[in-house]
Amino acid sequence: MTPVDKCLTSEHTLLETIVYMNEYKWNTLPVVNSANKLVGVFTRSILFQMLLSHESMDTPIGNYVKKDIGTISNHTTVEQLEEYIAVSEVGTGFVVNDEGVPIGLISKSAAVKSFLQKTRMLKEQLERILQNSNLGAFMADDAQRIIFINDNLEKMIGVPESTLLNKKVIDVFPDWIIPVGVNEVHFQEKIGSQTFMIRLSKFNMTNGKQGLIALFQNISELENMAQELATIKTLKSLLQTVIDHSYDGLVMINAVGKITFTSPSLLELFELQHNQTADIPIEEIFPQFELTKVLKTGVADISDFMEIKGINYLVYRIPVYQDEQIIGAIGKIVYRQLHEVRETFKRYERKEMGNIPAKKPAESSRFSFDEILSKDPQMEKLFKSGMKAAKGKTTILIRGESGTGKELFAHAIHSSSNRENAPFITVNCAAIPEHLLESEFFGYEEGAFTGAKQKGKSGKFDMANGGTLFLDEIGDMSLQLQAKLLRVLQEREFYRVGGTERITVDIRIIAATNRNLEEMVEKGEFREDLFYRLNVISFEIPPLRKRKGDILLLCKSFMEELNKQNGTSITGWDPLAEQALLEHDWPGNVRELRNVCERAMIFADNGMIHVEDLPDNLLKKIGFNLFLEEDESGMEKPLLERAEEMAIRAALKQADGNKSKACKLLGISRSVLYDKLKKYEVSDAI
Template sequence: MLKMKDILTPMHQCLSPDNTLLEAVELMKKLRIHTIPVTDATRRLVGVFTRSSLYSMVLQEKPLDTPIGPFMKREVETLPEDMSPDQLERNTEITKVGTGIVVNRNEQLIGVITQSHVVSSLLQTTRSLKEQLEEIIDTSKLGAIMTDEKRQIIFVNRKFCEMVGYKDSEILYKDLADVIPNFHLAEMEKTDHHRMKIGIYHAVANLSRYRTIKGDEGFIVLFQDISDVEKMAQELQTVLKWKSIVQTVINNVYDGLVMINESKAITFISPSLLELFELKEREVLHKSVDDILPELGLSKIIKTGISDISDMMEVKGIRYAVHRIPIYQRDEVIGAIGKIAFRGLDEMKELFRRFETSQTRNGQGESDKTKFAHFTFEQIMTSDKQMEKLIRSACKAAKGQSTILIRGESGTGKELFAHAIHSASSRKNGPFVTVNCAAIPEHLLESEFFGYEEGAFTGANRKGKIGKFDLANGGTLFLDEVGDMSFPLQAKLLRVLQGREFFRVGGTERIQVDVRIIAATHRPLEKMVQNGEFREDLYYRLNVFSFQIPPLRNRKSDILLLSESFILELNRLNGTAITGIDPDAQATMLDYEWPGNVRELRNVLERAMIFAEHGKIKREDLPDYMLLETENDSTDRSTGSSLMEKAEKSAIKEAMQKTGGNKTRAAQLLGISRSVLYEKLKKYEISVRL
């Protein structure tokens, strides 16, 4: 585009009204222009002295020393220095004045501009644009022709000449139909792209129209060699094919793969790794690996440039190791690859062996595991309000020395509570001894409790044996399933609880003990007392503090919470690599009644994790009896499904409002997993921003 400064002739010397005719003629001759600006002392324009002004003074035979002031033209149109190129072009087209006077914003003279300057600059610009356009077309490898309104070719580029096999001089100003006999305008107008043969080439032609200077219609035709396009398409298909192959190889050869560049930003991560660490690709790509997966230690490889393999690590109970590999370009590290193995590949066997050995070595200090409590209240996982209240009460009761009775269905975790109570008591450094009253034959229970002296009965150990009360001295004795104890043994136990002393079987020496009793049972002791099956006085002695653990079906919010913990534990024990539970399987587990409680839940998960083939537990991995029961229940409830959905939607909205849109807290409040909550939010179209 033309700019004023590019075609302006600066005026460093001009006339004043006091200059003479001679001075004006000399300056006009020197500058070779026919219009000379006349300014005052501040270079403000007051007029112009033109060639017609000169003729007028000569015809009037004015002396050469006559001032030009009276003969100059005072009404002069000026051009602003910031005039746009379009305005300048329009002004040049319509003006009859051969010279324009250019001034700044203060009306001070800057220079002059002539029509010949403008025309010359326009021609130069046009030639430059033409050359640039031809270069662009040639670079694009397109053949190009341009016709006038008579269909005569007025422009042709090198590529088209190559396609038809002629020189440009043999093509220019010839009729389009003579150069391209199979060029049919009617067919070209039917489609944007028309296939045709140009010389030995097969090409695609694209037709455009333009207006000539006379206002008629001319054509511009661009030709694309199809062989180039097909070659590019084939190359693209090859690239896409290789990408699919490489993607498949990456997803199946390695358990997990992550790649970073020299800036430590993640450029690739495999789906299996996203699943393992519960990440989403859009949250990971182009982010710093130190922010997303610092545990992999990949960034240090950028600094060292040395491959290494990590020690065994663990996530969600799944053991894994990272093989870190630098990526070199010439001698410079431009990135790193992390190969994550967590599905028991052969090269990991030695690491697993070392890990298991270290674990075994760490556990050798416990020579008799029955003498120590292994759990605390912090390890009891729950989100149920009733369970949380129960734990708080048990913590308070643990501080005293009174007997505690733990009640609940089989598998609810009564022994876990007993361990936790001991760990929270003042006896936590003393022994914790367990006796399962239902597992020991009745004729051996007394000797198990109190021990026996040498030769007390046939088959007895020659050195005698100390009993559970002796072992628990100074600590806690946990009587599991106390409701199954025989009536005679109940009387002996009552005497120990009252007098804190006993005699060994076959012995005569009175043994003093300091033992706290924690008992547990799933049986209805009150009914047994009424039926004469359990001593009433022993019942009241045991029932100082009584805690009823609710069954799992009454605290379904704990099902998925406990499942997460069991998956971690079972991954470690069985060497599996399960990352979670599919939403359909979660729904089935939440619908099931769990008669075996927490113990059944753990067993079901262990079975399902062995059967699972996809990294997550699917619904089909669950036992058939569970699937059958939940299907029957869903059939029975189908008539009320719409009401249930309304209630479910209302509950989710309320939970989201209470938690301020925090999905994790809302899921805990509802007793479901985050993935189930996401499915429900999508199903009911509930906005997160409430």
């Protein structure tokens, strides 16, 4: 507004008013009363009217003042002022304060000019914002013709403003659509070699229609940064995983000897928390490491053996340099599998000295975990656990039904241990007569009993020294021999039969049984103390009926093996024969499966094993015996008919004779089922 310094009153003459109007160049002058409150206005048109009426210059203007006027409060906002000007019929308005005293004048033209200046300023500010925010933008009218483009967008998409202006959006970006009823969408768009995030939104125009605003954000750089960040995160996770699962403990100190990093494995070994070590002088937490010594010497070295919780460990002390200056040190604590390293070096030294041959002994393991075929999750879990257990010296008990492969599992454990090149001796406790078991186990001296060899004989424990002794069917061992075995397990020493010399051995015991040792302990048939000595690590091998996914896998392996062994040329199994194998419960487990495969391969005629090549007792157990039946003419039924009849019988049996349920199981209608029952003469009593 323009401030008002002087106002007219009703007593002012026409001459005074002309002078005032000429001085201020206003077309409208405020008129106030004695209280200085606005009561009306004197306009240029009133002036012309008085002059045309030949009024005297001394005539007061009071009778000509226009009193029906509108005023604007000094508290009026810009938005309210815009609305007022839009509907006002006068070109000028006066601003009054709370007492009604005029304090300023606003003309419509000046206000519009001010609004235009403000609009230009806002436009420039918006342009700067878009420019500094690296956003590209365009606007389109209600006909979706582009009416505005900022400089950023030209640079982003490489198209000049002149090419895009007045073009329809659909002609430039044909795939862009805002669904009906939606005011805003976000999507990615690849333009040239760049990728943009687009925000497309509708806006209301002054004509009541809707236009479009599109904002472009180049995210190509962000994508590259995200990929780099993802790569860094992956490397960090990989490094952290290596550190967390490393067999070595790690500790790092800075140049003043304070701890800057400790690995989880080290904290676990010393039963500490991270907050107990962070930024603490290492001499207060791990003085035995003597890690600050290398800060002074700058030379890497290794400690003597130390012990914690019965675990031996070494500390490698390594200085850290930067630009030839020591900035810290690393302590690498080695404590796992040190005994295996020692054993390996011992074997190497003995080999170098010629005390042991390089090749395996005659009696050694013949199988590894890689050679045990299975895709069953439970078996794969057992393999992993077996490999872990193999690394130690602890006694292992393998349990499972007959024929599940307990001995195979024992071989694999020995092959995965650090004793793999040492003897693997097997004793079947059920196959050796009880009166010979003791001499078989411990050997005997010359003249120990009638018929003894002149020079005596070494026992299985002697033979297994340095390696593994596998005691199969240990549940069949006598109580007397159990007591002697317990002593060997506890003391690692024994006496030969008839001998007086104590013999010390280094052996690992792996035992196996298909019997329930817990029940035997309760009945007094098996020593409780021996059971607990054997049952330190126990593995239960599941029977074949609980891992039927392995049946066909094993059959394929047996087929290849037996083709070589027997000179047969069997190429595969008929699907119905495979189904028969899967239906069987296999009480004899893998051993029975191999026998069935061998028998079927011998009887197969044309290179493919069919149902009729399988043993009759197996087919009868699973209800496949109807495949062997013949029709009244003495000819075998066609294979498809036999399969169909079997399926109907099986469905009726599963549905307890309910034909509706049987139809659902078979996927046929009731009328079709009745036709089949009649055709195959299947009794309703099934």
